[in-house]
Amino acid sequence: MSRQQSLRPMVLVADDDPAIRILIRESLDLAGFDVIEAADGAEAVRLHEAERPDIVFLDVVMPRLDGYAACEAIRRSSGGGLVPVLMLTGLDDLDSINRAYEVGATDFISKPFNWVILGHRVRYMLRAKRMVTDLHESESRLASAQRIARIGNWDYEIECGALRCSGEAFRIFGLDPSDEPSPDAFVERIHPEDRSELNAVVQDLLGSGLQASADHRIVLPGGAVRFVNEQAELDRDPEGRPWRVTGTVQDITERKRSEEQIRDLAYYDSLTHLPNRLLFTERLRFTLSNGRRQKKMSAVLFLDLDQFKRINDTLGHSEGDLLLKEVAERLRSCLRASDGMARVEGPDDCAVARLGGDEFLIALSEITRGEDAAKVARRILDLLKAPFRLVEHEVFITGSIGISLFPTDGPDVDTLLKNADTAMYHAKDSGRNNYQFYDASMNTSAFLRLSLESSLRRGLEREELILHYQPQIEVTTGHLVGVEALIRWRHPDLGLVSPAEFIPVAEETGLIIQIGEWVLQRAFRQSRDWLDLGYPPLRMGVNVSAHQVRQKILVDAVDAALQTSRIDPRSVELEITESVLMRNAEETREVLDQMKARGIRIAIDDFGVGYSSLSYLRRLPIDTLKIDRSFIHEIATHPQDAGIVSAIVAMARSLRLATTAEGVETPQQCEFLLQQGCSVMQGYLFGKPVPPEELAPMLARGRLDRETIALALSAAG
Numbered sequence: 001m002s003r004q005q006s007l008r009p010m011v012l013v014a015d016d017d018p019a020i021r022i023l024i025r026e027s028l029d030l031a032g033f034d035v036i037e038a039a040d041g042a043e044a045v046r047l048h049e050a051e052r053p054d055i056v057f058l059d060v061v062m063p064r065l066d067g068y069a070a071c072e073a074i075r076r077s078s079g080g081g082l083v084p085v086l087m088l089t090g091l092d093d094l095d096s097i098n099r100a101y102e103v104g105a106t107d108f109i110s111k112p113f114n115w116v117i118l119g120h121r122v123r124y125m126l127r128a129k130r131m132v133t134d135l136h137e138s139e140s141r142l143a144s145a146q147r148i149a150r151i152g153n154w155d156y157e158i159e160c161g162a163l164r165c166s167g168e169a170f171r172i173f174g175l176d177p178s179d180e181p182s183p184d185a186f187v188e189r190i191h192p193e194d195r196s197e198l199n200a201v202v203q204d205l206l207g208s209g210l211q212a213s214a215d216h217r218i219v220l221p222g223g224a225v226r227f228v229n230e231q232a233e234l235d236r237d238p239e240g241r242p243w244r245v246t247g248t249v250q251d252i253t254e255r256k257r258s259e260e261q262i263r264d265l266a267y268y269d270s271l272t273h274l275p276n277r278l279l280f281t282e283r284l285r286f287t288l289s290n291g292r293r294q295k296k297m298s299a300v301l302f303l304d305l306d307q308f309k310r311i312n313d314t315l316g317h318s319e320g321d322l323l324l325k326e327v328a329e330r331l332r333s334c335l336r337a338s339d340g341m342a343r344v345e346g347p348d349d350c351a352v353a354r355l356g357g358d359e360f361l362i363a364l365s366e367i368t369r370g371e372d373a374a375k376v377a378r379r380i381l382d383l384l385k386a387p388f389r390l391v392e393h394e395v396f397i398t399g400s401i402g403i404s405l406f407p408t409d410g411p412d413v414d415t416l417l418k419n420a421d422t423a424m425y426h427a428k429d430s431g432r433n434n435y436q437f438y439d440a441s442m443n444t445s446a447f448l449r450l451s452l453e454s455s456l457r458r459g460l461e462r463e464e465l466i467l468h469y470q471p472q473i474e475v476t477t478g479h480l481v482g483v484e485a486l487i488r489w490r491h492p493d494l495g496l497v498s499p500a501e502f503i504p505v506a507e508e509t510g511l512i513i514q515i516g517e518w519v520l521q522r523a524f525r526q527s528r529d530w531l532d533l534g535y536p537p538l539r540m541g542v543n544v545s546a547h548q549v550r551q552k553i554l555v556d557a558v559d560a561a562l563q564t565s566r567i568d569p570r571s572v573e574l575e576i577t578e579s580v581l582m583r584n585a586e587e588t589r590e591v592l593d594q595m596k597a598r599g600i601r602i603a604i605d606d607f608g609v610g611y612s613s614l615s616y617l618r619r620l621p622i623d624t625l626k627i628d629r630s631f632i633h634e635i636a637t638h639p640q641d642a643g644i645v646s647a648i649v650a651m652a653r654s655l656r657l658a659t660t661a662e663g664v665e666t667p668q669q670c671e672f673l674l675q676q677g678c679s680v681m682q683g684y685l686f687g688k689p690v691p692p693e694e695l696a697p698m699l700a701r702g703r704l705d706r707e708t709i710a711l712a713l714s715a716a717g
Helices: 018-030 041-051 065-076 096-100 115-149 169-174 183-189 190-207 253-267 277-294 308-315 317-334 370-385 414-429 442-459 498-509 511-532 546-549 556-564 580-583 585-597 614-619 639-654 667-676 691-702 706-715
Strands: 010-014 034-038 054-059 085-089 107-110 153-157 164-165 210-219 225-234 243-249 295-303 352-356 359-367 400-408 435-437 464-474 481-491 495-497 537-542 572-577 600-606 624-629 660-663
Touching: 010 018, 010 041, 018 115, 018 639, 034 041, 034 585, 041 054, 041 065, 041 667, 054 115, 054 546, 065 085, 065 096, 085 096, 085 169, 096 107, 115 639, 115 667, 153 169, 164 169, 169 243, 183 442, 190 210, 190 585, 225 253, 253 317, 277 295, 277 352, 277 359, 277 414, 295 370, 295 414, 308 317, 317 352, 317 359, 317 370, 400 414, 414 435, 442 481, 442 498, 442 511, 464 511, 464 691, 481 498, 481 511, 481 691, 495 498, 498 511, 511 537, 511 546, 511 556, 511 691, 537 600, 546 556, 546 580, 556 572, 556 585, 572 580, 572 585, 580 600, 585 600, 624 639, 639 660, 639 667, 667 706
Parallel strands: 010 034, 010 054, 054 085, 085 107, 400 435, 481 537, 537 572, 572 600, 600 624, 624 660
Antiparallel strands: 153 164, 153 243, 210 225, 225 243, 295 359, 295 400, 352 359, 464 481, 481 495
């Protein structure tokens, strides 16, 4: 079907990795889009000119012409100014993201992708394109009205340097209208501190913009400072080159001064100069709006100083005011803008505010869990412990903090403040000098999280960590070909603790290094024990942490475990996630090469949920792709998951890599995988992770029991 005949929106996907293009095509095709493909940036520019797609996907790193250059070329082309351009990148550094926006990208998306919502993302960008087009037309009409008004107007022809100004523009800049207008004379009037920022606005306008607006200061001959607002519009010649800039300038000095005075009175506490309740609630409302769109958690901390009235009654209000100022200063230092715990969106630093009296509010944005708020609350309480030295006295004081979380404890600012206030009174009733969550269950959760690190350290010393082993089966024969070692924590009070709860704590605290070495020693020793009992050799799969690879200690740890256990390195398979593989690809490759030199197998764990470039897969010493269980779960009923699994198996086959499917639980899943050519599987259909002694019957047989074999093979037809 031609472009004219198709009613479906068209997406141009440019990526030098054919596997990525296949996966994107399958995902977008199911979502109702036509897809055309380009293998490099030059081909993408040509296809954009020929096909006029509705949206463009550009990989950052491509041969011949990279994504940045291709984006610039598309923006310069006829009709390319408004087409949404989504940059695909596996790079997560700020410079790469800034570069994408500088060349005119609409947005960027980091690999790995969420395939399920990719189609929704495209639909949203197409709707946004229509809104931008409408806004662009409205702004053009408004700009025409401003030019007609001629409030201190000027225009500048770029190539010849000709400048024309109205008399009002000369007056505002303090220049003589009878003089020949010189661009340098106007530039010299700009306040030195504003020149770099204004120059950046001008460069953006000349580079890819159409209009610009900026407030800045000018310095008059007598030294007086004047605030002005400048509006500018860029005209281009038929070839698209910048030709002329037209603009207006308006004196806004009085308005600026009035705004600043009114703002100080309306938004800031006169004693501590902290934001007051009004500014705090305005900016928090803005933060919650962003958090609602991005599904981010935020927190409000309500701090009340304990028995502050006693200070005022004993030492007087002047000493009490000094104490409040000191408390405000400590809170500022504790929650400074550089502190990642207290990020607040917008131009105003209102992470901390004074509500009135001895009450303060603290906002924490984009936290990942309630325990982050508990850590900040504890830090504030510790901060108050040091004595406050006033004019004539040394004062000690404590505080009580109530915590409410967005969105669980309230959908809006007023509800969060009310609930944080309620939690604060609960903290006072609990003996003061402590914090309490509005939701009582969060207090338990925070306590458990904060005490988990010390419990984990004791657990290592007391040998509470154990390994379970899950069988890996060659389904066509029923043979047991390997096991995966999976860590568990047998806590004396909490019972069996899931790795999902304690592994993140171990990674945050660095305990993962010690735990990783312990797993290697224990798993390799178990392999030796089974061999000594006369069981046939098995492949032992062990998961490797990013910290072990990043700190280059994996080689020494593996060598030590091999030496102690005296097992064949060829019976070991180290499992590394895609994110670890690609985060430091070259560094990881050095480590993997050393592993391969010892004969150890390498598997990519949870494959499909991350991003692995086809070129990297070909260069890295990989033996096995382990298909993530999230794709297996609905493989028999969800066409998208089935398509992704099929593509992964086909890609592995073309690269001569083995595949292992994780999380296989039903005969239908088994049947589909066998049809695709993936015969090595692990999951509850064949056996749960169990202690080593419970695996003995299967080890003795070397295969599944007959009933399970029959069930699995019957699924294959």
